[in-house]
Amino acid sequence: MGYIKKEKTDKAMAQEFRELMQKRGITDTEGYLVYLRTQKIQKRNASNERAVEAAREISIIEQMLEGKI
Numbered sequence: 001m002g003y004i005k006k007e008k009t010d011k012a013m014a015q016e017f018r019e020l021m022q023k024r025g026i027t028d029t030e031g032y033l034v035y036l037r038t039q040k041i042q043k044r045n046a047s048n049e050r051a052v053e054a055a056r057e058i059s060i061i062e063q064m065l066e067g068k069i
Helices: 010-024 029-065
Strands: none
Touching: 010 029
16 A cells, blocks of 8 residues: 555644754745745646646647557
8 A cells, every 4th residue: 555645734844944044053934934935835836737748648648549640
């Protein structure tokens, strides 16, 4: 059986961010959160681009299987 990833609550994720800032000695909380948000947006956009590319590849493979291209 595969591993089932448990969904974290918003509070649990926020606590992880706080612990990370404390562990790294970050005192500019707002600045760090703005930076972190930017990083997560970039990560999301890259993931979306990979998903679009994969969908296109699947479409091309299906067309090849059907003998269209």
